[in-house]
Amino acid sequence: MKLKLVLLSLVFTITTVLTGCESILVLDPKGPQAETTANVIWISIITMSFVVITVMVLLIIVLLRYRASKQPDDYEPPHIEGNPIVEGIIVGVPILIVAFLSVVSVQSLYKVEATPEGYEDQEPLTIYASSSNWKWHFSYPEQDIETVNYVFIPTDRAVEFKLYSYGPITSFWIPQLAGQKYAMADMVTTINLAAEAPGDYMGRNANFSGEGFAQMKFNVTALSPDEFDTWVEEIKSTAKPLTEEKFNELLEPGHLGQLTFTGTHLGFSPPPEMKMEDMNMEDMEDMENMEDMH
Template structure:
């Protein structure tokens, strides 16, 4: 009986692994950060599969072999207190597995938090991504343009997304390029990523923000550097300027299509002053300055 169940669940488990290898978004990375996470996921799946198989086999053996029906009527199960060696194995092997996975975790976490592998020495492109109910605003301070609900990035160049929110906590997620990070009202988070292949990638808010949450998505288009440059110049030549009034209108709760402006909202609606996870650019020397800033802020309020 239980065998059926076990067979059933293992078939399902295998389904995940088999279909998972190529076609699933998260396991189809297009940049070094997502590649790292995809590798970690696959390694952990295989490791965990060993444990699952061991437990399933042990369970099946026990249930079949020691079933009352398969035993003599007068069989009295013995009293077994426990065995030091068995317990050492039961503790020891999981500890070894956990250590193995810990090493992978720590290494890969530092990797995805830092600059993308292979682009350590390149100058990153900084893009501010702010969430508001239920939109994403992308500001390019260097290029001096702003887009809503879509973002263009050059391939083969590290991108630094500076994340924050007007309103509830949102989670910035482009599964094929990198894992998530929160966009919050009171601090700026940094997400590092790079795209190795040109293409269109799905991006969305993954953290529930209320009524329009399901549609709070955006498109990421990765272009070869030359095409990207053309796009920038085109926008700079054709788009309307973003005024403060216009930006406040954009912030109103609701859904919007894709929009494009010259200028950014950073001048009149600057991002929060506290930074997290951006060691190189906002290192210790800035902290004191920031603390003073925020203290002044709270005094004013």
């Protein structure tokens, strides 16, 4: 019996901690994509608590009622093969639950993979985020600037991160803004997100990539669009240009602090070949421009 008490109290502690603690990053979303995933998580937690509680209640009832010490000595348990109705229920109810969660899963998937809701008619800000051992490079092709280990984005605007890697597979993750996506050396992947509150957010590589993995974090700052433009202008007037030589130096394994440059590496070290369906006309033009620059 002790077991059940321990388990129940643990489950309750966990649920109360989860509900009471709004500061848990994934459940404290600051943008539409992370909000979708947080909602899915809550829906699944509630549905699944129902399952866990049902199983536990049945288990406790069975253990209390049918333990040997409660039965007369001559009690002979009956032989029961099965019962079509009972077995129908234990198949049917899980199927219904799974069907419900499947609908939620598929709908939310299409939502988080697309441009954030409410920003569809807007031109997204494209930022190329590439990883190397053990840092993140952020290239802004429109603004023609590049940062290392930190990224500024405007609030209330769709942002499209194009991800790739100069080494092992990494996973780009900003828990409060959107879920993860891999950055790989032979394919460009995309994350769509938007920040709806100004602030600093933790971003990191979530996929193990060798010795310096634990420290492979970056800072995301969401600013109002005006402040963002001011920041871009400031960078353009103060930062040094990024040369190919300098970029190759940055790629060397190790840790760097936060760095800022004008110009991007996209011209001399372009992203890996992208799948055609992932590219829209804008990208094509970008690429052509880059080749011109080259």
